[in-house]
Amino acid sequence: MAANAITNTLSMTKIRIRLAMRNKMFLFFSLLMPMIFLFLFVMLWGKGSPEKISYILGGILTLTVMGGFWGLSVQLVTFREQGILRRFRLAPVGAGPILASSILANFLLVVPFVFIEMAVAKYLFHMTQWGNIPVILLLVFIGSSTFSAIGLIVASVTNTMQETQIINQLVWMVFLFLSGATIPLTVFPEWIQRLTMFSPATYLATGFQSATTNRVTLPELATVVTALAIGLIVSFEISRRIFRWEPEEKFPPRAKVWVLAAMIPFFVFGVYEYKNGAMLQRVHDAMDSLDKAQDTGGMHR
Amino acid sequence: MTAIIEVQDLVKSYGAVEAVRGLTFRVDEGEVFGLLGPNGAGKTSTVEILEGMRTADSGRVSVCGLNPQSAGNAFKKQIGAVLQSTALPEKIQVKEALDLFADFYSEHTDTTALLERFQLTEKKNAFYKELSGGQKQRLALAMALVNNPKVVFLDEPTAGLDPQVRREIYGIIEELRRDKKTVLLTTHYIEEAEKLCDRVAIVDHGKIIKMGTPRELKQASAGTTRLEVRLAKPVAEGVLKGLEGVSDVRVVGENYAIYASRAPQAIVALVKYLEAENNELQGMEMYSPSLEDVFIELTGRRLRE
Numbered sequence: 330m331a332a333n334a335i336t337n338t339l340s341m342t343k344i345r346i347r348l349a350m351r352n353k354m355f356l357f358f359s360l361l362m363p364m365i366f367l368f369l370f371v372m373l374w375g376k377g378s379p380e381k382i383s384y385i386l387g388g389i390l391t392l393t394v395m396g397g398f399w400g401l402s403v404q405l406v407t408f409r410e411q412g413i414l415r416r417f418r419l420a421p422v423g424a425g426p427i428l429a430s431s432i433l434a435n436f437l438l439v440v441p442f443v444f445i446e447m448a449v450a451k452y453l454f455h456m457t458q459w460g461n462i463p464v465i466l467l468l469v470f471i472g473s474s475t476f477s478a479i480g481l482i483v484a485s486v487t488n489t490m491q492e493t494q495i496i497n498q499l500v501w502m503v504f505l506f507l508s509g510a511t512i513p514l515t516v517f518p519e520w521i522q523r524l525t526m527f528s529p530a531t532y533l534a535t536g537f538q539s540a541t542t543n544r545v546t547l548p549e550l551a552t553v554v555t556a557l558a559i560g561l562i563v564s565f566e567i568s569r570r571i572f573r574w575e576p577e578e579k580f581p582p583r584a585k586v587w588v589l590a591a592m593i594p595f596f597v598f599g600v601y602e603y604k605n606g607a608m609l610q611r612v613h614d615a616m617d618s619l620d621k622a623q624d625t626g627g628m629h630r
Numbered sequence: 631m632t633a634i635i636e637v638q639d640l641v642k643s644y645g646a647v648e649a650v651r652g653l654t655f656r657v658d659e660g661e662v663f664g665l666l667g668p669n670g671a672g673k674t675s676t677v678e679i680l681e682g683m684r685t686a687d688s689g690r691v692s693v694c695g696l697n698p699q700s701a702g703n704a705f706k707k708q709i710g711a712v713l714q715s716t717a718l719p720e721k722i723q724v725k726e727a728l729d730l731f732a733d734f735y736s737e738h739t740d741t742t743a744l745l746e747r748f749q750l751t752e753k754k755n756a757f758y759k760e761l762s763g764g765q766k767q768r769l770a771l772a773m774a775l776v777n778n779p780k781v782v783f784l785d786e787p788t789a790g791l792d793p794q795v796r797r798e799i800y801g802i803i804e805e806l807r808r809d810k811k812t813v814l815l816t817t818h819y820i821e822e823a824e825k826l827c828d829r830v831a832i833v834d835h836g837k838i839i840k841m842g843t844p845r846e847l848k849q850a851s852a853g854t855t856r857l858e859v860r861l862a863k864p865v866a867e868g869v870l871k872g873l874e875g876v877s878d879v880r881v882v883g884e885n886y887a888i889y890a891s892r893a894p895q896a897i898v899a900l901v902k903y904l905e906a907e908n909n910e911l912q913g914m915e916m917y918s919p920s921l922e923d924v925f926i927e928l929t930g931r932r933l934r935e
Contacts, residue, residue, distance in 0.1 A: 333703075333736075340733040344726060351721040351757075412716040416773075418683060419711050420734040421703035575683075 334429075337422045341430035342437070349438055355400065360442050363393045366511070367446060371454050379457040380542065381619055386450040386460070387538030391510040393442055394469055394537075395530060397435040397477035398504070399497055404431065405484035406493045414574045424572035428565065432477040439473045440466075460541035464550060468540060471557045472533045476504075478564035479529070479591060485571040486585045496588075504530035509538065514609075515616045522609055527592075527599030532556045535608055538615060549611060552598070559594040567591050631658035634781060634812045635680060640689035642675045642836075649675040651836035652689070657829075659780075662803065662813040664827035666820070666921060668931070672836035673816035674714055677785045680814065681711050694780055707735060710774035711783040712767070714816075720759035724750055724769055727758065728776060735777040748772040748802070764795030771802055782806060784815045788822060800826060820922045832925055839928045848919045855893040856917040856926075858885050859900065862910035873899040880926055887926055 349355045367389045375381035408414050417427060443465070450456040483500070487493040506512055507521070508530030514522050525531045536553035539545040567587050573580065602608045635657035642650040650672040657663040665673045678684040680691055682698030682705060691698060694708045718727050725745065732738040745751045748768040753761065761769065767787065774782055784803070788796040796819075803826050806813050817823055823830045824844045831841040840847055870879040870888060875895035880887040890896035893916065904911055917923070925931070 337734055340730055344722065344730050347726065348719055348721055408719070412713070413718060415683065415713060416716040416718065419681060419706065419709070419713070420731055421706040422734050 333421070334423065334426050337426040338429045338433065341422075341426060342434045345430055345434035346437060349434065355438075358400065359393065359396050359438065360445065363389050363396075363442070363446060364449065366392060367449065370511075371450075375454070378619070379455060382450055382454045382456045383458070383460060383542045384538055384615070384619055386447065386456065387541040388510040388534060389446055389450075390443055390465065390469070390537045390541065391472070391508065391530065391534040392505070393446060394439055394472040394533065395476045395504055395510075397432070397439070397473050398480040398483075399501060400480070401431050401435060401477045402480035402484040402487075402493055402497055403490070405481055406487065406490050409484075409573060410490060410576050412576065418574045424569050424574075428478075428481055428568055428572065431481070432474050432565070435477045436470055436473045439469060443469050458543060460543055461545050464540040464545050465537070467550075467554065468533065468536050468557075471554055471561065472536075475529060475557045475561040475564060476533075478561055478568055481568035482564055482571070482588055482591050485568055485573055486580050486588055488579050503528060507531070508534040509612060510534040513616055514612050522612075523603050526602035526608060527595055529557060529560050529592075529595050531608075532595075532598070535612060539611070542615065544611075544615060544618075546611075549608070552602075552608065556594060556598040560591070563594055564591045631661075633657065634659045634661075634694055635663075635814060636690070636692045637676070637680070638690040640676060640679065640691060641687045642672070642679060642684065643687055649836055650679075650686075653833070653836070653838055655831050655838060655841060657812060657814055659812055660807075660810040661828045662807050662815060662826055664823040664830040665814070665816040665833050666818070666823040666827075666830050666925075667816075667833035668818055671833040673833055674785055676833075677711075677783050677814065677816055678713075681709065681713075681783055682706070683713075707777060708779060709781045709783065710777060710779035712770045712774050712785060712787050714785040714789070716770070718758045718769075721757050723755050723757060724761070725754040727769065728772060731773050732776045737778070738776050739778050741776065744772045744776065749798075764791055764798065767791060767795070767799060768802075771799070779811070781812045781814070784813060786816055786818070788817070788819065796822075820920055820925075824921055830921065832921070832928065834925075834929050840924060844921060847921055847924045855890045856919065856923050857888040857890055857893065857896065857900075858882070858915045858917065859888060859911060860885050860913040861904070862912055863907075865907070865909065869903070870900070873903060875899060878927070882926060882931075887923075889923070889927070 367385065370385045370388070371382060375385045447459065451459065483493060483496050487496055507525045508528055509525070510530060514525055532553045536550070539549055567590060571580070571587055633656040637653055637655050640650050640653040653672070653676055665676060667673055675684060679686050680693055680698060685699060693705065696705045696708065698705050725741065728741040728744060732741050745754055748771060750765065750768055750772065753765060758766070771787070788799050791799070803813060803815070815827060827844060829841065829843050830847060831838045833839070867879045867881060870876060870886060873896060875890050875892035876888055877891045878889040888896060901911065
């Protein structure tokens, strides 16, 4: 049974990768969009400071990795609305391999994009070091999987593509602007900074920024990976349980609290960080260090 | 004969709509069995319950001795199906799709041979979205047979296809019969049921209103020949029924369907009557008995109304 599930997952992963590579929209949003952001942020904020470029790259990698949240939710809803899932339902394949294959394929597709972005930062914008590559790869795996699984929950609790897009927009805004990936958290009032500790995106962004600037510490890595890994397990299991094959199977409105259930691990970690404040302190330390580097003309120059 | 599909008192409702109202039938091994009825008769609901895609409100169903709802993969390995409404990703290639579904089964047929059999070899690298309706349906049939199933469900397999493609699909279903597959087919095409099915259940408003071989059903029909006539002025059904050679009359839309045991006498009597009444025969068509007659006789409606 387990062997079948693995075989089915791998077969579908192979096809999903091929389908994604044939999809221009996927290539645009996964590769081109983060690259545009990279160019934009470097021009606006990072010019002349290799340290800042490393930091910006951390945010860009976060955007790239989080993209699975949006892409997979839309893909699953499309498959359900077009009646593609119901054809799979006839075959001896369960929801688990269907969901797992989309997560695995997304990870495998994101890895080369991450390396392309790192290479652009290194060779085009003269970033002086590669960062902690093993930690970056670990975060790419755990981050892309977690955000993909959260996207799959959204796909299962929404009844139409329109609903999916609305929820995605709202959640994406939070992930994008209240994580430190695009806007430094230190510009916000302290109460907002503390609130961001409840978002999975903040863990990923701080983790990537530490990894690309080579500042990552074991306690930080442990916190980030544990939070995202628990988030992944909970989100995957919830998305598997509430998976719907048929377009006409509607999800009861009150059951949408499942989305909140997936956030429980981040709520727990948020409460811990809210009281402990270690992660927020690291964010402030990183920004101070960047400012000093700017003042002294760049650490690596 | 061994029953491979058994349905007993099947009931399925969607809110206030009773789609299936106590259906009972059995399909024997190697038989091509047809559910014939208009849209909304409950055919698709019945088939999708048998495929394990929907739950019944009450009643009992069994396919290959298994309960489709609870038997899981053991059941799925026994069946193949062409669904009425389904699709594949737009940019999946024909061979990729077939290979993917083959991978789901521990034992499967050679996909290259399937492509050949369904005349899709030339299209093996084409994207799904590039296929014509007929090619998509041939691919759906190939996918339904990829696991060499015992039972094949075909839900309106030729709906919306042109006559040429329909004939191709008929040929494939004939092949399935020769291969001793058990086939449950739903259709609202009379000629499909007559041509392909060993037995037919005529379904209307969620109930079976007649069941038997096409020959048995046609023999049970009141008349042997159906005359469809259009008159300038309306007449009472009873009057037409009293004419020589006429066994029954039904009003079908604006026409009268006259079932005649002796057609020539009935036509002569009709013309004489119309002359005497200063009425006029505006049109007449003559049909050999068909399942359509049986349906009209039983429901007073055409199948495609």
